[in-house]
Amino acid sequence: MQTQPLAGVTVLDFGQVYNGPYCGFLLAQAGARVIKVESLIGETLRARGEKASSTFPFSFLNTNKQSITLNIKSADGQALLKRMVRDVDVVFENFAPGTMDKYGIGAEALRAENPRLIYASSTGYGNAPGPYRDYLGMDITLQAMAGVMSITGEEGGPPLKTAAAFADFIAGTHLYAGIVSALFARAQSGEGATVDISMQDCVLPTLATALGSYYVADQQQPQRGGNRHPGRALAPYNVYSAADGHVAIICIREGHWRKLSEAMGNPSAAEDPRFATMADRAANMDATDALVNSWTSERTRAEITEIMQHHGVICAPVNDLNDVVNDPHLAARGTIEKRPHPTLGEIAQIHTPLRYRDIDPPALTDPPKLGAATADILAEFAGVDDAELKRLRDNGVV
Amino acid sequence: MQTQPLAGVTVLDFGQVYNGPYCGFLLAQAGARVIKVESLIGETLRARGEKASSTFPFSFLNTNKQSITLNIKSADGQALLKRMVRDVDVVFENFAPGTMDKYGIGAEALRAENPRLIYASSTGYGNAPGPYRDYLGMDITLQAMAGVMSITGEEGGPPLKTAAAFADFIAGTHLYAGIVSALFARAQSGEGATVDISMQDCVLPTLATALGSYYVADQQQPQRGGNRHPGRALAPYNVYSAADGHVAIICIREGHWRKLSEAMGNPSAAEDPRFATMADRAANMDATDALVNSWTSERTRAEITEIMQHHGVICAPVNDLNDVVNDPHLAARGTIEKRPHPTLGEIAQIHTPLRYRDIDPPALTDPPKLGAATADILAEFAGVDDAELKRLRDNGVV
Numbered sequence: 014m015q016t017q018p019l020a021g022v023t024v025l026d027f028g029q030v031y032n033g034p035y036c037g038f039l040l041a042q043a044g045a046r047v048i049k050v051e052s053l054i055g056e057t058l059r060a061r062g063e064k065a066s067s068t069f070p071f072s073f074l075n076t077n078k079q080s081i082t083l084n085i086k087s088a089d090g091q092a093l094l095k096r097m098v099r100d101v102d103v104v105f106e107n108f109a110p111g112t113m114d115k116y117g118i119g120a121e122a123l124r125a126e127n128p129r130l131i132y133a134s135s136t137g138y139g140n141a142p143g144p145y146r147d148y149l150g151m152d153i154t155l156q157a158m159a160g161v162m163s164i165t166g167e168e169g170g171p172p173l174k175t176a177a178a179f180a181d182f183i184a185g186t187h188l189y190a191g192i193v194s195a196l197f198a199r200a201q202s203g204e205g206a207t208v209d210i211s212m213q214d215c216v217l218p219t220l221a222t223a224l225g226s227y228y229v230a231d232q233q234q235p236q237r238g239g240n241r242h243p244g245r246a247l248a249p250y251n252v253y254s255a256a257d258g259h260v261a262i263i264c265i266r267e268g269h270w271r272k273l274s275e276a277m278g279n280p281s282a283a284e285d286p287r288f289a290t291m292a293d294r295a296a297n298m299d300a301t302d303a304l305v306n307s308w309t310s311e312r313t314r315a316e317i318t319e320i321m322q323h324h325g326v327i328c329a330p331v332n333d334l335n336d337v338v339n340d341p342h343l344a345a346r347g348t349i350e351k352r353p354h355p356t357l358g359e360i361a362q363i364h365t366p367l368r369y370r371d372i373d374p375p376a377l378t379d380p381p382k383l384g385a386a387t388a389d390i391l392a393e394f395a396g397v398d399d400a401e402l403k404r405l406r407d408n409g410v411v
Numbered sequence: 412m413q414t415q416p417l418a419g420v421t422v423l424d425f426g427q428v429y430n431g432p433y434c435g436f437l438l439a440q441a442g443a444r445v446i447k448v449e450s451l452i453g454e455t456l457r458a459r460g461e462k463a464s465s466t467f468p469f470s471f472l473n474t475n476k477q478s479i480t481l482n483i484k485s486a487d488g489q490a491l492l493k494r495m496v497r498d499v500d501v502v503f504e505n506f507a508p509g510t511m512d513k514y515g516i517g518a519e520a521l522r523a524e525n526p527r528l529i530y531a532s533s534t535g536y537g538n539a540p541g542p543y544r545d546y547l548g549m550d551i552t553l554q555a556m557a558g559v560m561s562i563t564g565e566e567g568g569p570p571l572k573t574a575a576a577f578a579d580f581i582a583g584t585h586l587y588a589g590i591v592s593a594l595f596a597r598a599q600s601g602e603g604a605t606v607d608i609s610m611q612d613c614v615l616p617t618l619a620t621a622l623g624s625y626y627v628a629d630q631q632q633p634q635r636g637g638n639r640h641p642g643r644a645l646a647p648y649n650v651y652s653a654a655d656g657h658v659a660i661i662c663i664r665e666g667h668w669r670k671l672s673e674a675m676g677n678p679s680a681a682e683d684p685r686f687a688t689m690a691d692r693a694a695n696m697d698a699t700d701a702l703v704n705s706w707t708s709e710r711t712r713a714e715i716t717e718i719m720q721h722h723g724v725i726c727a728p729v730n731d732l733n734d735v736v737n738d739p740h741l742a743a744r745g746t747i748e749k750r751p752h753p754t755l756g757e758i759a760q761i762h763t764p765l766r767y768r769d770i771d772p773p774a775l776t777d778p779p780k781l782g783a784a785t786a787d788i789l790a791e792f793a794g795v796d797d798a799e800l801k802r803l804r805d806n807g808v809v
């Protein structure tokens with residue numbers, strides 16, 4: 014592959030917050046031309062300010078995009094969009110359900126202008142009929158609805174979210190996947206498509222381990238267990254104390270326990286009848302964990318990780334955010350690139366996870382200023398001249 | 412779109428456990444012909460048994476696939492694979508790093524047999540050079556290494572995993588996305604590609620909210636906060652008690668709080684000076700949460716959810732696994748289909764999240780028996796006749 018895989022593809026990105034913008038990020042980093050279409054005050058994340066907790070996410074999600082403003086609530090804005098889509102390949106959005114249809118610019122209306130168009134959306138519960146279709150959904154409420162909170166948390170404690178916004182990001186990844194699948198199909202058929210991604214659908218498969226425990230236990234919910242195995246069937250399998258924090262260690266086969274015992278310099282542990290088999294260790298889980306913890310707690314995360322990897326034990330340090338943004342492996346892979354930011358100082362900008370041996374990811378550009386490309390894009394895609402642009406600006410359309 | 416988007420694409424799926432098999436699941440449900448290539452005892456999940464906690468995940472991840480056995484440690488197995496790849500479009504795997512190269516059947520060797528081939532892999536840390544490249548990685552250790560555990564957990568408590576295996580599934584989704592992007596590029600260029608997906612890369616973007624808080628706080632790690640907002644900047648934003656469990660409610664704009672106050676039949680709450688602005692409510696977070704909790708705790712999850720959605724408040728019930736497998740919306744969308752299973756009874760089989768308005772997902776088939784298609788596939792792709800097949804079986808190659 015000599016060029017970026019999506020070179021030549023043009024996209025209108027109506028993404029908000031994480032889900033849609035991450036799809037646009039993946040498209041832009043794969044070589045598509047991504048035009049971010051924003052309201053006159055900017056999309057939700059941008060509108061929260063130039064030094065807010067939303068500033069860093071906005072910055073990394075919107076590299077390599079152009080920005081235009083467009084008031085889709087105005088009839089002129091809707092008409093402009095219909096002119097533009099005749100020359101684009103993809104329109105996607107993650108507004109509340111029905112927003113684009115309400116303004117007369119939903120999938121059917123836009124595909125009528127361009128039968129090759131791929132129109133894609135992602136909402137909490139999808140656009141197909143169903144009782145939750147019109148529900149508002151965000152990452153946290155999807156973690157609740159989709160069952161994730163019910164299985165996460167301390168033993169005896171309440172249900173808990175994960176602080177990683179994975180429902181948003183796994184949906185944005187599926188949104189990208191659905192779009193590129195439709196582009197591939199169009200290359201054969203010439204026909205466009207309407208892609209419909211539900212965050213709830215995307216989260217469901219991640220319950221695999223928990224649902225596995227549920228079904229083998231005759232449909233009983235597994236109890237929350239902190240960092241232990243959901244079915245309490247594997248040990249050691251936990252987060253252990255280190256001299257400078259914590260490490261995660263899991264043994265999923267008998268061989269892992271023998272290797273761990275050797276790594277701890279305690280090969281006789283593997284012979285102790287309390288620890289002889291996986292079933293024995295699971296039955297003596299507290300004693301098993303205590304044995305491991307007594308060894309790990311006297312060593313640093315780095316020492317433990319190096320010894321464990323050397324012995325073929327599955328182990329990792331529990332890294333904090335400072336560790337992550339300075340991670341030597343993410344730097345070596347070119348996944349993180351330190352770049353100056355106008356209000357945050359030096360930040361860890363992120364390159365795409367979609368990587369190819371034969372081609373480097375594109376050089377990052379700064380996220381665009383709001384509407385920086387409005388005049389150029391409207392001229393190119395809708396033949397808007399200076400006089401019309403002035404009228405559109407005066408009327409609050411762009 | 413009249414046919415499935417990947418109709419006509421042929422794939423050899425060397426996937427193990429979740430990451431690779433989920434990629435193969437998405438490919439098969441998108442219409443590709445997916446041939447699951449397994450060792451003579453079956454891939455890791457299958458090999459754990461017919462009624463184990465791995466049985467349900469194996470069942471839903473391997474629908475609509477064919478299965479063959481192939482001993483890739485044998486010279487004859489390696490030679491057979493090289494014959495087969497001349498007629499396939501995609502080979503993917505998620506073995507430990509370097510496994511396929513060790514057997515002489517890595518990306519370069521297979522692409523030499525077929526320059527149009529797309530070879531894709533996903534490992535914990537990717538195949539590009541870097542200090543962790545050869546580390547073993549699994550979902551739990553990636554949650555540790557990539558920073559997710561450090562931000563998840565109760566206030567004052569230890570770092571915590573989420574029990575959703577999202578690191579595996581988000582990597583599998585990226586693996587699919589990388590493969591289909593390469594297929595699209597090949598449709599223009601005729602050239603294959605080598606796709607390299609690192610689970611660590613895929614998890615990194617999900618830290619968006621936490622990294623946003625980290626950077627705006629001059630690179631200070633946000634404290635773990637249970638179900639509260641990481642930066643403690645938004646309230647109400649929590650999980651609250653219901654008469655029959657819990658609900659999640661988040662207010663991210665001032666209007667949400669007014670709507671929530673109305674929904675609770677307590678519009679004057681919005682005027683109380685402790686709760687007047689988001690900053691006031693964040694400063695009085697315990698009192699704000701107590702006010703909401705006193706209302707929710709007297710109502711069921713269903714009552715609360717209905718009232719909140721009616722008022723435009725972002726809310727969802729904390730569903731358990733029994734709720735999820737019987738979810739009426741997942742049933743209405745056709746995402747869950749109840750099907751009989753030989754050892755588990757009736758189970759919730761899962762359809763693809765990649766959905767198109769113009770086309771239904773394919774009918775599900777049962778997961779294949781180990782090696783059920785070995786004879787047919789070897790005849791079709793490598794011209795193996797009965798005599799050669801007998802020799803291969805006798806020698807433990809298939």
